[in-house]
Amino acid sequence: MRVMVIEDNPKMAAAIEKGLREHGLAVDVVHSGYEGEDLVAQGMYDVVLLDLMLPDRDGVEVCRNLRRRGSTAKILMLTALSSTDDKVHGLDAGADDYLAKPFEFEELLARIRALLRRGEASESRYLRYNDLELDLYSRRAKRGTESITLSTKEFALLEYLMRNPNRVLTRTQIGEKVWDINFLPTSNVVDVYISSLRRKADYGFSTPLIHTVKGMGYRFGVLD
Numbered sequence: 001m002r003v004m005v006i007e008d009n010p011k012m013a014a015a016i017e018k019g020l021r022e023h024g025l026a027v028d029v030v031h032s033g034y035e036g037e038d039l040v041a042q043g044m045y046d047v048v049l050l051d052l053m054l055p056d057r058d059g060v061e062v063c064r065n066l067r068r069r070g071s072t073a074k075i076l077m078l079t080a081l082s083s084t085d086d087k088v089h090g091l092d093a094g095a096d097d098y099l100a101k102p103f104e105f106e107e108l109l110a111r112i113r114a115l116l117r118r119g120e121a122s123e124s125r126y127l128r129y130n131d132l133e134l135d136l137y138s139r140r141a142k143r144g145t146e147s148i149t150l151s152t153k154e155f156a157l158l159e160y161l162m163r164n165p166n167r168v169l170t171r172t173q174i175g176e177k178v179w180d181i182n183f184l185p186t187s188n189v190v191d192v193y194i195s196s197l198r199r200k201a202d203y204g205f206s207t208p209l210i211h212t213v214k215g216m217g218y219r220f221g222v223l224d
Contacts, residue, residue, distance in 0.1 A: 006036035052079030
């Protein structure tokens with residue numbers, strides 16, 4: 001999943017970015033409201049961590065403008081201001097949740113997981129398809145009774161595929177969700193990771209789940 005961090009404190013932004021990347025999330029960071037709003041409005045992000053007090057504009061204004069521009073990203077507002085009125089202003093502007101600074105990183109992760117689960121039929125910590133299972137909390141994978149050791153990026157890639165079963169996903173779509181803003185559509189990094197993922201989680205099992213769609217991209221699921 002792809003996260004945008006709009007935070008003007010470089011030290012805090014770097015700490016958040018490092019922690020999220022270690023948990024397999026693709027992260028981009030900007031330090032101004034205008035730049036963050038324009039990037040998020042392009043529709044590439046699943047979650048936005050938005051500081052309330054930015055140097056160029058108020059975070060509430062950024063949030064309100066994103067909703068006016070049609071952004072459906074989940075917005076989690078981060079601020080040192082924790083009064084009820086402050087929270088109400090942020091939520092009324094279209095924010096999905098509110099987290100007061102200082103906060104524990106584990107709580108931030110839990111809030112992000114909760115936002116990503118909204119709208120899904122199940123709020124389980126597990127993703128399951130056929131005999132494949134991902135534990136989103138412990139970041140562990142298994143197929144049938146066999147545990148599968150995945151790198152952080154391989155896990156993120158498999159999670160994205162499992163969240164979009166039976167859909168043809170282009171390399172650009174995969175790259176934009178699993179990698180960061182520096183992803184180049186001409187790069188072969190998606191193919192390299194798909195190949196690695198197949199060796200670990202697909203080859204040798206009775207039912208292949210990762211399929212190449214010639215000229216388009218990849219499809220995850222059981223072929224009819």
